[in-house]
Amino acid sequence: MTQTSKLQKSRVIILETSDLHGNMLPIHYANNQPNDVGLSKVAALIAEERRREANVIVIDNGDLIQGTPLAYHHARLDNEPMDPMVSGLNYLGYDAAVLGNHEFNYGLDVLRKAVKESQFPWLCASIVDAENGEPFLGKPYLIKQLPEGIRIGILGLTTPYIPNWENSIHIEGLRFVDAVETAKKWVKLLKEQEQVDVVVVSYHGGFERHLTTGEPTEPLTGENQGYQLCMEVEGMDVLLTGHQHRSIAGVEINGVAIVQPGTAGVTLGKVQLELSNVDGKWRIDSKKSELLSVVNVEPDKKLIEFVSTYEAKTQEWLDQPIGILTGDMLVKDPMQIRLKDNALIEFINRVQMELSGASISNTALFDNVSPGFPSDITMRDIVSNYIYPNTLRVIRISGQDIKDALEQSAEYFELTPTGDVQVSSKFREPKPQHYNYDMWEGITYKLNISRPIGMRVVQLEHEGKPLNLEASYDVVMNNYRAAGGGNYAMFQDKPVIKDIPTDVAELLAGYIMERGTIEASVNENWEVIWD
Template structure:
């Protein structure tokens, strides 16, 4: 096996002398998010941070080395870059991702939750073009044909002794049960069942139909906690089920195996096993290729049995060349996308960036909130809610984290083009608005402030952000002002469990303290209306008070066209409560360091650049 992360061999079942042996190399991608080419559409420049075209070159290397290979994807491949937006505008016809995957010879793919981002029709159009099955065992579509639950591929293989044989490879796909809850339009058209309950029904069926080996393509993360009913991240629990031989995990954009251990029984990050089963989670955006090697044995007329296995993730390095065939296949869509993104819509007097979103200065969020509030105010004219105070909530989508030190919004002053909108607002969410009370607003902000670690007063250089909280859960509500007391425990855990603690202090609107009974309209997005997740208790059952809205990105575009030239005052809506003698460390992209003096002045806090992390982030000390 080539060098990479993990790869320690595990003994599954002892072999006997005289057995025939098949070695099957399973190559896996996940969460590609339309990163087909080594190109950064936000900055409009080439990049070498991973791509499907580069993965294709690595796949070809493995195929030259191994007699028997299988290539699979684990979902979230249709949404994520402007290429996906372009394909969706044409209804998914001639989809560049499917063209590239057909060219690479994918054997199967699971469906992920983001593959529904442009609607069921676009996904089904893409599926009709695929020369491989798109699998979703726990998905039921109402009123039309379901996607296949699983596939059993009859594949000619070559044994270790050079003899031809046939291997029946079972592949089953799972996606998060929350998929329908994350988009209310989907809830009326399909249902998503519990992953583990579905697996307990389906895997025995696959074995009964003759599958020699079963590989679970689980668009689901690896959680150290036992799964309850309807759990989102259950890849580790799948490893405990009889009949499953190997697992491809995904959804959370992590890498597994990896060097960092997880303090949980049954999750071996070094060996790459979940409850003893080989498993991989190969990052996202083509950052890694998962490689599972399965050694199967057969004695006489008995069936094939898994004997040994290895699991590893190979990084897709910057010097790995993209496959020319994939470049050619995607080139027409790439050119049309670049042409569309070059359309000028407005201009900005300021640099629009998200480098300091987690310390209160984020012009990108301010712009999103300005546009959302403008749209909702217009929509409420002539209704019973006209004149009700309108607020707006938005969160940073590109704020580092697992995306790395380049994963920040950064738009230079001057002309604003359509391509800049994908940098400012990455997801195809729709705009919505809800009636809320002052108590709701306080609860909303408590959830957002839970992103921060609890800080001990008087201690230096404590980590500011809790890595378990993604930045897209950090909503800032425009036109309010408040302070966050980091000396207090977070009000909510990462899974949304209330702790009874409170961090929000001095919450005001236009200089007046907010009472729990005060009433507002809050502009937000369709994802926040999900019936699950951190904000669900505040939104569940509440209909949007504006008609089904356009995509938020289109609202921002129309707002900018109407303004023609925009000036953004990114004065902080919130600040940390002062803690004398205390400092915290936070990460930002190196590209934001020239902004540090201005940010320090806007927040009235001392900030110092103190080094770099091993992942290339700039480390900044904030004095509280």
């Protein structure tokens, strides 16, 4: 066989991680029990692909440096060493990474440090310098030229919806531009100027429409533009996605192979391209996407050892005693927590009210694995329940805004044909959004979920009287919600009365430590009913 004939066919493997959220080790931080997640397990899958295939490209699609106690401890308490997640990607020889929205959670200094420590480029065309319009991190694409001469262009994009969630200080000097229009510009450049044979777009965002019917599956705010990218951007061959924490593979949209590998490293996204050389030009013959599970995969021991110093410090911090609880704040049934006032949510709301001076507060039970507080509270218990690096903000809103927000939260529930309560599909798909159901303190209310959507608030009082819908009220909530995150548009652009820049987890820990002992209490100011 001649050398020329060897070059007539080639295979390229593109591997994607996304939304790792600081998950390096295969454990639950709430109790250190084994868990089938993490980069250390993904590492073994990457190694196997490289062992079998010659042309392997590995990309992280964003939300890398935030999400676990390991990531939090490094960013907030011990940021001098190299970022542990970046060190993992360096060790594994990643080709590139893309900015996710949670990359900004700890501020630009922490982000820039992580980028500087990376032995791979961070790509993002849709976040630009507010003054000169140039991409925030420099060149937003990477060209990989393979030994056969195949040129692969990799473009990074990030959802432009970040200003609706992020603390404005953390994104100062940046402008977030439409992902679709940006992609059109840069994909054209890759095809015409860089003369690439394959265009891969790695987009930290998801799909706003049903993958096969094209029907909208969420409000078309611009948060997720994956479907639109596939339909409107000419020249894309592969779209790597994330942000929604969905598991998607084996699908093409308008001829574009798509993949999304869930969250926390439960799977590794894989796209396989078969190419042939015709008259000196490479073309794609076939595309296939799949998800490789980490279940029963042995983690990379060297990588675990690599982060052992970080982990030891994190575990010591997590086991620090905070205080004592009298009463019950355990989460035995997440649905019951959301149906009637309870001690855990009331405690968080009351801490927010006391520290902010606001007389009304809201918060959420962020997921269905939050354990609540035991009688002996440690820092592990705090971060297991308050999992996001949110800060607090007091905004001035109207009584009508409060009612509208309650109606939005009431959409969380639906009744089955047999009359049982379940989470509505709107809050289950395309990913669970338990964090977008709020519970309030400082008002008295009742939601009747047997009534039509938009008409479920059947009681709403403040200080023993019907809430004045035209009056103004100062309400404390986390910064994500205060910016309108979670489709709470009624909170957007409202006057900010007070900004408390300390993480809520730190505020809760400090509150408990200062008192030594806290007591569970329930004033039963709200409930959900159905006929």
